[in-house]
Amino acid sequence: MEYKEPFGVKLDFESGIIENAKKLVRKLSDMKGYYVDEEAYEKLLKEDPIIYEVYAVEQEEKDGDLNFATTVLYPGKVGSEFFMTKGHYHSKADRAEVYFALKGKGGMLLQTPEGEARWIPMEPGTIVYVPPYWAHRTINTGDEPFIFLALYPADAGHDYGTIKEKGFSKIVVEENGEVVVKDNPKWTE
Ligand SMILES: O=C(CO)[C@@H](O)[C@H](O)[C@H](O)COP(=O)(O)O
Numbered sequence: 001m002e003y004k005e006p007f008g009v010k011l012d013f014e015s016g017i018i019e020n021a022k023k024l025v026r027k028l029s030d031m032k033g034y035y036v037d038e039e040a041y042e043k044l045l046k047e048d049p050i051i052y053e054v055y056a057v058e059q060e061e062k063d064g065d066l067n068f069a070t071t072v073l074y075p076g077k078v079g080s081e082f083f084m085t086k087g088h089y090h091s092k093a094d095r096a097e098v099y100f101a102l103k104g105k106g107g108m109l110l111q112t113p114e115g116e117a118r119w120i121p122m123e124p125g126t127i128v129y130v131p132p133y134w135a136h137r138t139i140n141t142g143d144e145p146f147i148f149l150a151l152y153p154a155d156a157g158h159d160y161g162t163i164k165e166k167g168f169s170k171i172v173v174e175e176n177g178e179v180v181v182k183d184n185p186k187w188t189e
C-alpha cells in the first residue's frame with residue numbers, strides 16, 4: 001500500500017491566505033450575466049474590480065479524499081446587489097460540503113434543483129452544512145472582506161452551468177441600508 005504523506009499548512013486569519021495554496025482570482029469581467037442590474041454591471045466593468053479570491057489545497061478527484069479552500073470575498077455592490085461568488089452545484093451532485101466563516105459578514109444562498117432557496121447568515125464562527133444536491137453561493141453583506149474556509153470531497157467537482165444560465169431564485173440586495181433577500185426578477189422555472 002502506498003500512503004499519501006500527511007501535512008499541515010498555515011492559514012492566515014487576517015488575510016485568508018493559505019500558504020502554498022493554488023490561487024484563483026475572479027474579477028467582475030468573469031461574471032457577465034450573473035448580476036441582475038446589467039447597466040450597473042457595465043458601468044463598474046470600467047474598473048473591473050476583483051470580486052473574490054480562492055486559495056485551494058486540492059487532491060486528485062478521488063472518492064474518499066478531501067479538499068479545502070478559503071475564499072476572500074470583497075465588499076461591494078453591482079447596483080443594489082451585493083458582491084457574491086458564482087455559485088455552483090457539485091458535479092457529483094450528492095457531495096456535501098462544510099463552510100466555516102472566519103472574518104467579515106455575509107451569508108450563503110442555497111437552492112435545490114427545483115428552485116427552493118434558503119438564506120443562511122454567516123459571521124465569524126458560523127459553520128454552514130451544505131447538504132447533498134444543494135447549489136450554494138456566498139454573498140458579502142458587510143463592508144470588509146468576508147473570509148471563510150470550505151471543506152469538500154475531492155471528487156465533488158464544480159457544476160457552474162445551471163447557475164450561470166438561470167441564477168438563483170433569490171437575490172440579496174441592499175434596500176434603505178438593510179440586507180434584503182428577495183425574489184430574483186429574472187428567475188424562470
Ligand atoms: O464551494 C466551494 C468548493 O466546493 C468553495 O470553495 C467555492 O468554490 C468558492 O467559494 C468560490 O465559489 P465558486 O466560484 O466556486 O462558486
Ligand SMILES: [Fe+2]
Nearest residue numbers: 090097136152
Ligand atoms: Fe461547493
